[in-house]
Amino acid sequence: MKVAVWDTYVKKENGTVMNFDIMVPDSQQNETIIYGYGREYLQSKSIVGYELTSNECAFCHVEQATEEMIQSISEKGYYVFELRNCQ
DSSP: OEEEEEEEEEEEESEEEEEEEEEEEETTOOOOHHHHHHHHHHHTTTTOOOOOOOEEEEEEEEEEEHHHHHHHHHHHHEEEEEEOOOO
């Protein structure tokens, strides 16, 4: 499976910047849905009310999915790869 990688940067209340990738099937191109996945992830980190836009989240590239990515995508539609300050 090929996944589209959406590079995402979110400034937290303490001033640090979270950086994570939202991976979706490469056929998924609806930004509204992808931003919704990002908001769902942020809520899981207790960051609520944050509106993702193209300023914070943009398509980056396509890559081959790992088994972990495929499992997450089949369960909830997306996979998040945490890069920086996601604790």
